[in-house]
Amino acid sequence: MHSVFQRATQFAPAERADKSEVMRQFESVRANYDVQLVDSIPLIVLLLNGHRQLVYLNQTLRTMLGVDDNGDSLLGLRPGELMACVHSQNDTGGCGTSLHCRECGAVNAVLGAQHGEPTTKECLLLTRLCGVLTAFDLRVHARSVHIAREQYSLVHLIDIEAEKRRDMLERVFLHDAMNCAHSIAGMAQVLAARVPEEFHEDLDAIENRAKSLGDAVQGHRQLKAAEKGEYEMEIHVVEVGFLFHELSTAYQAVARTKDVSLTTTGSAKGLTMLTDKSLLSRVLENMLKNAVEASEPGQTVTLDCEPEDGWVRFTVHNESCMEEHVALRVFQRFFSTKGSGRGVGTYAIKMLTEDYLGGEVGFTSSPGAGTSFWVELPISLVS
Numbered sequence: 001m002h003s004v005f006q007r008a009t010q011f012a013p014a015e016r017a018d019k020s021e022v023m024r025q026f027e028s029v030r031a032n033y034d035v036q037l038v039d040s041i042p043l044i045v046l047l048l049n050g051h052r053q054l055v056y057l058n059q060t061l062r063t064m065l066g067v068d069d070n071g072d073s074l075l076g077l078r079p080g081e082l083m084a085c086v087h088s089q090n091d092t093g094g095c096g097t098s099l100h101c102r103e104c105g106a107v108n109a110v111l112g113a114q115h116g117e118p119t120t121k122e123c124l125l126l127t128r129l130c131g132v133l134t135a136f137d138l139r140v141h142a143r144s145v146h147i148a149r150e151q152y153s154l155v156h157l158i159d160i161e162a163e164k165r166r167d168m169l170e171r172v173f174l175h176d177a178m179n180c181a182h183s184i185a186g187m188a189q190v191l192a193a194r195v196p197e198e199f200h201e202d203l204d205a206i207e208n209r210a211k212s213l214g215d216a217v218q219g220h221r222q223l224k225a226a227e228k229g230e231y232e233m234e235i236h237v238v239e240v241g242f243l244f245h246e247l248s249t250a251y252q253a254v255a256r257t258k259d260v261s262l263t264t265t266g267s268a269k270g271l272t273m274l275t276d277k278s279l280l281s282r283v284l285e286n287m288l289k290n291a292v293e294a295s296e297p298g299q300t301v302t303l304d305c306e307p308e309d310g311w312v313r314f315t316v317h318n319e320s321c322m323e324e325h326v327a328l329r330v331f332q333r334f335f336s337t338k339g340s341g342r343g344v345g346t347y348a349i350k351m352l353t354e355d356y357l358g359g360e361v362g363f364t365s366s367p368g369a370g371t372s373f374w375v376e377l378p379i380s381l382v383s
Contacts, residue, residue, distance in 0.1 A: 008091050008092045010099045010101075012107055015051055016051050016094075017049060019076055022053060022055055029056050039060075043158060044064070044158075045155065046154075046155040047155070050114065052078050052079070052096055053075075054077050055075060056075075079106055080094075083127055109141070114151070119141075120139065120141050120142075125138060137159070137160050137164050138158065138159060139158040140156070178218070180213075182214060184210035185211055185214070188203045188207035188210065208253065226351060226352060226356060231356065235276060237273070238274070240271040241268040247288060248264050251289070254292055260298075260299055260300070260301055261300040262301050262303070263302050264302070266304040266306050267306055268305050272379075273312060274380040275381045284314060286345040286349050288303060294318050295318045296319075302315075302316070310379050311376050313374055315374040316372070316374075321371060331347055331349075331361075349361055349375065353377070359376050360375070
């Protein structure tokens, strides 16, 4: 192999293959690898040699760069040099060799792939294109591939700027919404001590709605953390009878607005569980909320629990019947009969119950009998 050796590096090796060796590898890749498949991928795909130099770039990237040929003039560059990373010229060794490169997700992903480990990293890239400083947020997937007995790194680049902006805005919004809910509830408590008693019922209603807003925000945070596998379980003794009382009190007002009755039955009194109370409450709240929303005026929603052989079966029943096309999709995320932007409740019931609470979920629905959603949970959940 014809190589130029450069010693200056503060991180990854600086050694490079010369242009003739890079072109030999390019021809080898075209002859022995399915480059048509690579060109059909609507993502940026790079193929790097053992010195982290570009030996193939797919059609998506060539089109993005306005390259008409195979990108011969770009072959031999490293990813940071190709994208004009502001740190790619910090040292004579180029991309990957400066002190800043130690924290670069792209370099670390490629190095991981070279050691045989498929690696995914985030790369927060600063470039200077046409004299303008530009930031890119990328997710970099790298894995090792062997072509004609030579090792290469297959690298996918995905733009995640919109995803990161959405996450940031969501965190800020939820934080501010939670603070607003706490402030409203606090103000209602302060005003209750200063105004005539005839206004106390209205202030109680304001405080309860503010707490409901805070619960909704917390529920969204929990669901998002759970979906990412980041939720940390908190296992405590839960008094089911007291939990039923809390849920019944909270949802009686909601039920009354629809002229729906809410009752509790079963063996909740005196029953205790070892589980995550916050998730259990979230599951039962979603079941109650869906049942109330599905009910017609004058109908009844029933919350029931029955322990048996180390398990507890919670059931929420309403008198309405689901149509078949609804029943077939009931646990799909974002599927809803109540309009766009809804449809998380039943999905959350299933995901939280099965992935975190160690239980099972199901339902029955038929004309005349109505609809019953149930969850079966272990009385004692080992963390």
